[in-house]
Amino acid sequence: MTQSVVVQVGQCGNQVGCRFWDLALREHAAVNKKGIYDEALSSFFRNVDTRSGDNGPDIYKGKIRSLKARALLIDMEEGVVNEILQGPLRDVFDSKQLITDVSGSGNNWAVGHKIYGSQYRENIVEKLRKTAEHCDCLQCFFIIHSMGGGTGSGLGTFVLNLLEEEFPEVYRFVTSVYPSGEDDVITSPYNSVLAMKELNEHADCVLPVENESLFEIVNKIHQMINSGKLGSTVKQNSLVTSSAGSAKTLQEKPFDAMNNIVANLLLNLTSSARFEGSLNMDLNEISMNLVPFPRLHYLVSSLTPLYTLADVNVPSRRLDQMFSDAFSRDHQLIQADPKHSLYLACALLVRGNVQVSDLRRNIERLKPSLHFVSWNQEGWKTGLCSVPPVGHSHSLLALANNTCVKPTFMELKDRFMKLYKKKAHLHHYLQIDGMEQSCFSEAISSLSDLIEEYNELDATKDGPRIDPSRLKIAV
Amino acid sequence: MSIVTVQLGQCGNQIGHEVFSTLCSDIRGTHGLCSKKENESYQDSCKERFFCEEESGAPVARAVLVDMEPKVISQTLSMAASSGHWKYSSHSHFCQQQGSGNNWANGYSVHGPRHKEAILNLVQKEAEKCERLGGFFTTMSVAGGTGSGLGAFVSQCLRDAFPTSFILNHVVWPYGTGEVIVQNYNSVLTLSHLYHSSDALLVHENDVIHKICARLMNIKQISFRDVNQVIAHQLGSVFQPTHTAGGGSGYSRNPLGDLLEPLVPHPELRMLGLRNIPQMPQSSLAYSTFSWPGLIKHLRQILIANAHMEEGIDWQVRPPQAGSSIPSTNKPLHFNTSIANLVILRGKDVHSVDLGSFQDPSLYTSWLNPRDAFNAWKTPRAFNKYEKSAALVSNSQFLLKPLDSIVGKAWNMFASKAYLHQYTKFGIQEEDFLDCFTTLEQVISSYTNL
Numbered sequence: 001m002t003q004s005v006v007v008q009v010g011q012c013g014n015q016v017g018c019r020f021w022d023l024a025l026r027e028h029a030a031v032n033k034k035g036i037y038d039e040a041l042s043s044f045f046r047n048v049d050t051r052s053g054d055n056g057p058d059i060y061k062g063k064i065r066s067l068k069a070r071a072l073l074i075d076m077e078e079g080v081v082n083e084i085l086q087g088p089l090r091d092v093f094d095s096k097q098l099i100t101d102v103s104g105s106g107n108n109w110a111v112g113h114k115i116y117g118s119q120y121r122e123n124i125v126e127k128l129r130k131t132a133e134h135c136d137c138l139q140c141f142f143i144i145h146s147m148g149g150g151t152g153s154g155l156g157t158f159v160l161n162l163l164e165e166e167f168p169e170v171y172r173f174v175t176s177v178y179p180s181g182e183d184d185v186i187t188s189p190y191n192s193v194l195a196m197k198e199l200n201e202h203a204d205c206v207l208p209v210e211n212e213s214l215f216e217i218v219n220k221i222h223q224m225i226n227s228g229k230l231g232s233t234v235k236q237n238s239l240v241t242s243s244a245g246s247a248k249t250l251q252e253k254p255f256d257a258m259n260n261i262v263a264n265l266l267l268n269l270t271s272s273a274r275f276e277g278s279l280n281m282d283l284n285e286i287s288m289n290l291v292p293f294p295r296l297h298y299l300v301s302s303l304t305p306l307y308t309l310a311d312v313n314v315p316s317r318r319l320d321q322m323f324s325d326a327f328s329r330d331h332q333l334i335q336a337d338p339k340h341s342l343y344l345a346c347a348l349l350v351r352g353n354v355q356v357s358d359l360r361r362n363i364e365r366l367k368p369s370l371h372f373v374s375w376n377q378e379g380w381k382t383g384l385c386s387v388p389p390v391g392h393s394h395s396l397l398a399l400a401n402n403t404c405v406k407p408t409f410m411e412l413k414d415r416f417m418k419l420y421k422k423k424a425h426l427h428h429y430l431q432i433d434g435m436e437q438s439c440f441s442e443a444i445s446s447l448s449d450l451i452e453e454y455n456e457l458d459a460t461k462d463g464p465r466i467d468p469s470r471l472k473i474a475v
Numbered sequence: 476m477s478i479v480t481v482q483l484g485q486c487g488n489q490i491g492h493e494v495f496s497t498l499c500s501d502i503r504g505t506h507g508l509c510s511k512k513e514n515e516s517y518q519d520s521c522k523e524r525f526f527c528e529e530e531s532g533a534p535v536a537r538a539v540l541v542d543m544e545p546k547v548i549s550q551t552l553s554m555a556a557s558s559g560h561w562k563y564s565s566h567s568h569f570c571q572q573q574g575s576g577n578n579w580a581n582g583y584s585v586h587g588p589r590h591k592e593a594i595l596n597l598v599q600k601e602a603e604k605c606e607r608l609g610g611f612f613t614t615m616s617v618a619g620g621t622g623s624g625l626g627a628f629v630s631q632c633l634r635d636a637f638p639t640s641f642i643l644n645h646v647v648w649p650y651g652t653g654e655v656i657v658q659n660y661n662s663v664l665t666l667s668h669l670y671h672s673s674d675a676l677l678v679h680e681n682d683v684i685h686k687i688c689a690r691l692m693n694i695k696q697i698s699f700r701d702v703n704q705v706i707a708h709q710l711g712s713v714f715q716p717t718h719t720a721g722g723g724s725g726y727s728r729n730p731l732g733d734l735l736e737p738l739v740p741h742p743e744l745r746m747l748g749l750r751n752i753p754q755m756p757q758s759s760l761a762y763s764t765f766s767w768p769g770l771i772k773h774l775r776q777i778l779i780a781n782a783h784m785e786e787g788i789d790w791q792v793r794p795p796q797a798g799s800s801i802p803s804t805n806k807p808l809h810f811n812t813s814i815a816n817l818v819i820l821r822g823k824d825v826h827s828v829d830l831g832s833f834q835d836p837s838l839y840t841s842w843l844n845p846r847d848a849f850n851a852w853k854t855p856r857a858f859n860k861y862e863k864s865a866a867l868v869s870n871s872q873f874l875l876k877p878l879d880s881i882v883g884k885a886w887n888m889f890a891s892k893a894y895l896h897q898y899t900k901f902g903i904q905e906e907d908f909l910d911c912f913t914t915l916e917q918v919i920s921s922y923t924n925l
Contacts, residue, residue, distance in 0.1 A: 001544070001545060001546070001572060002544075002572050002573055002574075039545070039546075136572065137572035137573055139572075139573060276546050276547075276550055278489075278698060278699040278700065279485070279654065279699065280485060280544070280546060280547070280574075282544065282573075282574045282576065284573065284574060284575075284576030284577075284578075285574070285576050285577045285620075285655075287576070288576045288577045288578050288620075288657065288894075288897050289577055289655060289656040289657060290656070291894075291897070292893035292894045293892075293893065293896070294896050344893075345656050355696045355697060355699075356685075356697060356698060356699050356702070357685070357688075357689070357694075357695075357696055357697035357698070358696060360650065360652070360685070363652055363653070364652065367652070374887070374891075375887050375888045375890065375891040375893055376656065376888060376893065377884075378651065378652045378653040378656075378884070379653065379656045380652060380653030380654075380656065381577075381653070381654070381655055381656045382653070382654050384699075467883070467887055468886065468887060468890035470882075470883065470886055470916065471886075471909075471912055471913060471916045473913070473916045473917050473920045
């Protein structure tokens, strides 16, 4: 069994991360009735005997004493991290896992990346090493951050770089929250594009998320509940947005529902690595199957179902609906429509009481309406995990390497160019030590190249299918 | 003689468990339909072949379990132990933490050399427990990373360490519409490597078994466990003790040798397919009766028409006219030409069965005498509660189309260079791929021109 470490950077990263740890505890509590520290728990938590203080030894088997998250919390302002430490999750983190400062990064990528980067480099490396030492077999780093600000974006990508240098064998999965068009941070296009270059070059897989999509999903759920159209009531703790039953007892803040969706994404992504199933899908398999060319590692994700009705019997029709929803536009976590673009590869990770025949039936059913690239017509990676998420009898996570990310990147590029042509706000960046004009031009050219790669693939979409001729063997 | 089983990867371990389970429940059953003496002899022979007795009395499977991550092995060990009737030895498994990530190169070039000694030690220990070692039976899938990559490496090591032993590789081909995206690459790499080190490949295809589950076994929500149980039943019907043709009154003492020697006369042609008849849900067995002529007729047509099961057989397909000398290139395209066949009959009245129809020369290629090309084993002891059952192990064009399809898809992907960076980073280069494609195109060509 392998371990993963979560590195949450910046305000958004820490808020999402906090929801993740909350839901992870809830999930394991539901499965692990006996309170024994097992391998599934050890993938994200350490078991520490804290009777002798925070520096107690790790306990590898036996009863759960005190669970500590395998996490690093980084923020250049104290507000968010302090709140976490005063909240119900305070015992899950110890002081050695935090790196904070006071003044923040002023929504400036350069401040986060160059200034705080070099200032905190040693501190970060040391803490990462410590966390890695506690792992028997570290497989993956999960970075959670937003792209539009200064800390998450700048310092977050600095940490990404660092991880590649210091731990080259460990996978780097990045969950990035992209800014929307009406983002109130004016410089978010600069920050995002500068961060994109780092993601292009140093991440193994990126799971982009857009606030607009999360917001729409939350609204959809509220509408369904309030409209009274549903015959039976919705099971409360089955909402993909809810934290009912978790440790948090305070009032839910507006972003909580949205952040819960992203937290659930990470939980489902790692479920097959933690729990058993008839067809396991580990994190290294996700990277292997979904990344055909090194730079094309952006995966569009969708989670279904969004809620469960209280009936116990789930006719297979509803199961099939779950599969159909996974491919619909309104379930994607970014503003994209994979059905009308080109698939390079697709992964389906099913949890719960679903068998291989259900999976096959739905793949056969949905395949005709999807466009797959010519050299990967059967490009499906599937996983079956027996343990469903809390409150559901089954669930599905779909990860698509699809050219529908292209519009997101193109819009980002447009917003960047609007500012850049006028040189608006550039001085805030260029006055930072280590920042030059070339940083900007390289970043935008990296993004343009990426868009071009997607364009080339799209061009093959409706063309004639010519299979290359096979090797000829002398008879 | 004893057979040591090596279970590789998730699929190999899951199937291996079902096979031992089936073998054990078969010998414990009282539906032998034969004399008590015969039944006891059968049980003893099966136990010697597949299990060793431990002091505690419960039979211990002669098996080595290998996987690069722990979940499946630990599940397999505990399922066996909780059955109460048999178990695995607690010292015969090897596992790591990380898995192979569906990457053949990782399994073959990294895990293989790294863990070779430990794995071979375990195999050696199992081999030493056998009074007479009859050979090795490995089981794995070709689609993933461990079974396929590490499996190919281990198979090669077995060949080097035991140059005179028989090695039969049981391989499972994945569903055509994808379980793993790079499954075609992994399949091509595995099959070409195994071709050089094993004596024969015994192939099961998930698509085919799935159809059997759906149509014959009436299972509504088919799980991998169902698929594996059908595979286990088919394997059991081949490997449970039998009387071979010249074997005298006892059960065969050389199961793998007796199987492989007649079926693999030519080194280029070593892919074996398996068919079994009848197959139905256990609950229907009590209400069904069969006649041998009917079973044999269906089995023969399954062979000729390349059918997968006793339903949906194309009865229009006929062998070319006997007596006329039609060159092999003119044989009707959907007719399945055989090199060699083995039919294994078990149950009531086996000795009265007439298998002359299988000796028809028109079924076979011209370069082997049909008397040598066809063999039959008959055993009065019934298998797995089936009053009468027949298995066909065939070296024929059964697997030609599916193999061609796998190679075609892999080539298509290779031409676009997709995913190659995942393999090159572990040391498998484009030239290695080309060598493997060449090997398999050669195999395809050999089978096409029968």
